[in-house]
Structure formats: structure tokens, C-alpha cells
Amino acid sequence: MRWQVNSEQSLHADQWLDLRQADVELPDGRHLDHRLVRLAPAAGAVVVDDRRRVLLIWRHRFITDSWGWEVPMGRIEAGEEPVVAAAREVEEETGWRPGPLRPLLRTEPNNGITDSVHHVFRADGAVRVGPPADEWEAARVDWVPLTDVRRLIGEGDIVGGTTLAALLYVLTEV
Template sequence: MRWKNLREQTVYENRWFRVNLADVELPDGRHLDHFVIRLRPVAAATAVNDANEVLLLWRHRFITDTWGWELAAGVVEDGEDIAVAAAREMEEETGWRPGALRRLLTVEPSNGLTDARHHIYWADEAVYVGHPEDDFESDRREWVPLKLVPDMVARGDVPAANMAAALLLLHHIRLG
């Protein structure tokens, strides 16, 4: 059953997103007003070192008032390559420059409300280049043993679904 988006009207926008009101036709012909949040792509990156530790940020999210482990992430600028954006975000937020990035996965974290796509990358090496430029993004940055990831996710220490999915896949790839 396919819903048809007949038209959208922007009700609010800024540099990061637009809120649109869509006129949606349901399969039975009825119409539904549905809010849609249009977002810029998000790029995220991390690295796993030779000791199978993954570089993570411990941060607070004021919207949900929760603390949790995350990967460095941010919006892709206009015209910017997604992998380049992921590397930039990792360096700005952690102080570590990733080696060659590999695509891990792309997820749509809330596709019933938003068109957001999160593109997540990883590297098997990183070089420390100094204190992070965006140190306000997190309380601390740590190399966390990848073997702990499943228990961290199960406990809720990785509350963001996109980050949990990425870390569980990375755990599977590296530790099988």
C-alpha cells in the first residue's frame, strides 16, 4: 500500500532543516495532512585501532536529557563529499584524523517523520592531531573496547538508534 505525497508547503525553515505540511493521499482515497521534516544529510565517523577499541564521544543530549556514547557526526555542507564531511566531523569533535574511511552503513533514523539519512563511516587507523576544535560537543572522548559494545547497547549506554546500529555492525565486522 503506497501513500502518495501530492504536495508540500513549507511552514518553517532554517539553515539545517525545513518543516513542511504534506497533503497525502491514502490508498483508499482519503487525504491526510502530515508534517514532514526535511533535513540535510548527516555524516558520522569513527576508527577502530589495533587493540579493537573504537573511538567514541560521551555526551549529553539536552532534547532527551540523556547521556550516551556516540560517534562524531554532523551535517554535510552544500557541495561537500559525504566521506569528507565524516572525516572533518571526526577530527573537529575528537582531535583524531581518520585514515582511509570505509562506508559502514546508511540509515534513516526516523523515516515516518523525516527524510534524514545518516551516512556512517569507519577507519582502521587514526592519527591524533591535537585537542578537538569542537570540544564543547562532548564531555570526553575515549577508545572503548569493541567487545563491550553489545552490552553497552543493551544497557542503553548508546541511546541513539543510528549509533547503536553502526556500533553493533562494526562489532560484527571486526570481532565476528
């Protein structure tokens, strides 16, 4: 049951997103006037140290007016490889330079409304290089024991889809 896109047009576009309207035909011939958001891909990393702790940022998300732990992640710049973007984002947001990165997972956290692709890598270890580049990115940067992750999810302190997927995936590896 494949949906057929007959047309798509931009309703608003800027450096962050492209809000679009699509005429979508369903397999039974009906049409939907569907909205979607086109976004640049993002990259981030789960950094685990030799004490089985994960490097996370504690930040406020104004859209949902909520606080939570997240893996460092951000937009991939034009021409940038995902692995390079992930290393840059970890260092910018935490002040820690990750060790060698290897692919962990690729996720599309909300593919019913957006084409945003998140490339998540894993590093074993990091070196402190200084303070985060932008203090406004996070209220706290901390090494959180992997054994606390399930509890933090249950308490609602980890809710972001990509962070949830990445951390739960790492927990299946250990």
C-alpha cells in the first residue's frame, strides 16, 4: 500500500526548515492534503567511558517546556560528513572530544511528518578539551551511569526519540 505523491510545494522555508504541502493519493484513489517538514540531517554520539558512564547534556526544550538528558547532537552542515558532524557536536556541546567514532544507528524519529534523518555514532572514551562552545546549549554536562538510564527513562528525564533509541540500543550491547 504505497502512497503516491502527486505534487509538493513549499509553504514556508528558511535556514532551519521547509514546511511543505503535498497532494498525496492513497491506494484507494482518495487524496490527502498532507503537511510535511523537510529538515537537514543531524548527527550525534553516545560517548561511553571506561566506568560505563555515558556523556549527556541536561537541557531545557522550550517547545515542550521540559527538561531532560540528551546525547549531544546537531545539524550536519553542507558538505560535512555525518561522523565529522557528530564529533564536532559532541565537542561543541560538552567540551569533551570523543574517541574514535563508529556507526551506532540511523533513525528517522518522526517519519510520519518529517524527513529528518539522525546519524548516531558511538565512542568509547573522550578527552576534556575545555568548556562547551556555547553555554546556552545545556544547563549541565555530566557522565551518567548506564545503569541509571532505565530509571531516568521511567522518571521522564530522558524523552527525546533519538536519545531514547540510541541509549536503549547501547544498553542491548552491554
